[in-house]
Amino acid sequence: MSSAAATLTEAPTRATVEELQARIRQMQATKLDTRLIPTHSAFASLLPGGGLKEGATYSVDNSATLLMALLAGPSAAGSWCGVVGVPEFGVEAAQRFGIDLERLVLVPHPGDQWLGVTAAIADVLGVIVIRPPRRANDSSVSRLTARLRQRGAALIVLGPWPQSEAMLSLSDSSWNGIGQGHGHLSARQVTVTVTSRTGRPRSARMWLPDPQEQFRAVENVPYLQRAAG
Template identity: 80%
Template sequence: MQARIRQMQATRLDTRTIPTHPAIAGLLPGGGLKQGVAYSVDRSATLLMALLAAPSAAGTWCGVVGVPEFGVEAAAGFGIDLDRLVLVPHPGGQWLAVTAAVADVLGVVVTRPPRRASDASVSRLTARLRQRGTTLLVLGPWPQSEAMLSLSESSWSGIGQGNGHLNARQVTVTVTSRAGRPRSARLWLPDPHEQFRAVNVQREAYRQEAAG
């Protein structure tokens, strides 16, 4: 199975970055998600799905370990290929071993540690990621992460005159790397058409002014 999955990967292991949505790529060190390293994502399953969408659409197999609330319907809405998605919602006490095993065969792996891992365990997993060229996305802090991605200033729209419903959200995504100052951008997550993209600040300001 491992050989089959690796053959089906559309992303070559000798490439340092994997497909990354352009709305986020420019915020990340090196201009995109890198192979063989870990990233921390601060408590946002929606941002997590946005990060998975581009590599999944490009043919990369993805795995999600220890996140039972990860919704496949929402994932499909973001463009994640469910046929190339492996879910391990309840890894139990062996979450680190399960994460390492999944990282051996998949290109991008999501995990949420139920507790702090030992320094030795983190170092072993880091070495395995580097060897396999696997990108790890951790929900929460991670000692050796390349960068932390977080959301703030979330605002919903779509209510209208009281008879509508919330159908779009703007957020500020901030990437804090180990080297360099934090970078931020205002993004639709999602926009009124359920797309993930950067906010056109000037156009949005004009629209709000016209509406007011």
């Protein structure tokens, strides 16, 4: 299946990145004025401040579905999104979950230039996902953080990251759809927990996704619960 998402198949050169920047600037109509990037409503009461903050970094426990749920809201609101260093990222699933492929940039294999690529595309993308191949040194992290704040881009890191605004993780996963030895998996309920640098962890029970492949809070369960402990 052909994809509308822009994909850089090789480790990008400086010229390639500059060409991508120019292309996105031409196509991008507006820049969000708010300091919060519109986020899927299912996460509004969990994330510090009620959404993804421009210039902030968030860590996500290794979950492709949770990652796509976080991208779906900004993408639907018009933000350009990028995914760096995640070659198995599924564009068909992303499209089903509401991510606009016309505003999605994929850099599956950034090579040793993963930090430089991330900093470069922060000039023109609103939300960037990276999976670091190794730990970055403190000076590199500081430079990237300054670039994100300057450009107003949010960074989502698969795995731990210094100075993260919050860590998001899943637990208590249960699937629906299997009957007495028959049927197929059609929906999943999980507990999403957000642990921020300030305040206590907050958790909510969610469909990720529901039978209609939508993300939403589980009905008849208090949407926001304080995590025990």
